[in-house]
Amino acid sequence: MDELDANGHELYAGLRYPWPQAPDSGQVREVAAGVWWLRMPLPFRLDHINLYLLRHDEGWVVVDTGMNTDQTREVWEQVFERLFGGQPLLAVICTHYHSDHSGVAGWLAERFRCPVYMTAAEYRSLYVAVPEASPAGWDFVDFYRKAGFTEEHAGELYRLIQNGHFRPLHFNSFRRLREGDRLRIGARHWQVVIGRGHSPEHACLYAEDEGLLIAGDQVLPRITSTVGVHATEPEADPLRDWLTSLEHLRQLPDSVLVLPAHERPFFNLHARLDQLQAHHQAHLALLLASCDEPRSALELMAVLFPTLSGRFDELMALGETLAHANYLMAEGLLVREHHQTHYRYRRGPRTQPAVAAPGGGQALGSATTLNIPGSQPVALQESQCDRQEQQ
Numbered sequence: 001m002d003e004l005d006a007n008g009h010e011l012y013a014g015l016r017y018p019w020p021q022a023p024d025s026g027q028v029r030e031v032a033a034g035v036w037w038l039r040m041p042l043p044f045r046l047d048h049i050n051l052y053l054l055r056h057d058e059g060w061v062v063v064d065t066g067m068n069t070d071q072t073r074e075v076w077e078q079v080f081e082r083l084f085g086g087q088p089l090l091a092v093i094c095t096h097y098h099s100d101h102s103g104v105a106g107w108l109a110e111r112f113r114c115p116v117y118m119t120a121a122e123y124r125s126l127y128v129a130v131p132e133a134s135p136a137g138w139d140f141v142d143f144y145r146k147a148g149f150t151e152e153h154a155g156e157l158y159r160l161i162q163n164g165h166f167r168p169l170h171f172n173s174f175r176r177l178r179e180g181d182r183l184r185i186g187a188r189h190w191q192v193v194i195g196r197g198h199s200p201e202h203a204c205l206y207a208e209d210e211g212l213l214i215a216g217d218q219v220l221p222r223i224t225s226t227v228g229v230h231a232t233e234p235e236a237d238p239l240r241d242w243l244t245s246l247e248h249l250r251q252l253p254d255s256v257l258v259l260p261a262h263e264r265p266f267f268n269l270h271a272r273l274d275q276l277q278a279h280h281q282a283h284l285a286l287l288l289a290s291c292d293e294p295r296s297a298l299e300l301m302a303v304l305f306p307t308l309s310g311r312f313d314e315l316m317a318l319g320e321t322l323a324h325a326n327y328l329m330a331e332g333l334l335v336r337e338h339h340q341t342h343y344r345y346r347r348g349p350r351t352q353p354a355v356a357a358p359g360g361g362q363a364l365g366s367a368t369t370l371n372i373p374g375s376q377p378v379a380l381q382e383s384q385c386d387r388q389e390q391q
Helices: 070-084 105-112 120-125 138-147 151-161 238-249 269-289 297-304 311-330 384-390
Strands: 010-012 015-017 028-032 035-041 048-056 059-063 089-093 116-118 182-185 188-195 202-207 212-216 257-260 334-339 342-347
Touching: 028 257, 035 070, 048 182, 048 257, 089 105, 105 116, 138 151, 138 297, 138 311, 138 342, 151 311, 188 212, 188 238, 238 269, 238 311, 269 297, 269 311, 297 311, 297 342, 311 334
Parallel strands: 059 089, 089 116, 212 257
Antiparallel strands: 010 015, 028 035, 035 048, 048 059, 182 188, 188 202, 202 212, 334 342
């Protein structure tokens, strides 16, 4: 049994959990006056998402919605009857666009004719989705082929993300959230705190007077949020955004009660930020140490994630691997070369990164030189190793 403090809070891995047990699937628990924690089921190995229901005047505001499934709607119907008691839903807030957070926002908004609040980048991202009934495009196949996958394997990944579960219901309007905005909900004022890296413009909500932080996926207690590079933006550097956002969140008091989107609410925010940073630094070091000889992204994925249980895990693991590789390339520590049909990565000439911003490298938003590839793109030149093999 894990250690408990004098208040009955569980102490585990440097964090303090006020509730040793989560509510049962589909059930709610009040975690602060007028703030309810709903455990919404998900059809994955990660079998739940935490949603937060906030009392507001004569109705309710919900933060995140669950996936676009019949099971999600069934749970909401129970909430409307047992908790809302006929009172209306007045607004939906989506921390970000991912399907478990915004899946039925459109259904809720239409049912109650209420607005949806989210950041602009997250709203736009809702509409970047693969077509339901079409083969994978050349750019999608090209992205995975260059990582070391076969075309057939890429097609399987494409069909996976065509699943309707990953398609939030669209809605035609939204209210924009920006960094520093304040929302009055009931007797509280919630300040919008933006994080990046896991998604483009993730909105957390911070109630300063009572020390509450609805963190979404930006800070999770025992697992790490996915920080990945995907076919839609193959040259992205989301890990740099993520590490910078960890420092941004460090400006909040360590004493806040963090209300995350998965697992259980916890205290000791700064300790968790330290752990998240250390996790990614360890992955960066491991990936770099594996590149004394040229390696494909698929080979590096096996180093960082030796145990995977299916195609969905592969999709996430490759994205994470490329996020770390792109970060190291931007630091000058890793070089990417074109070998036959795929990329290979090897150590660059530098041995120490030039740290100029939290998380290392260039400051977020600083200018970058973009090279338009030609018939013989400089960034993809044949390596010396390739020439020796051909000889």
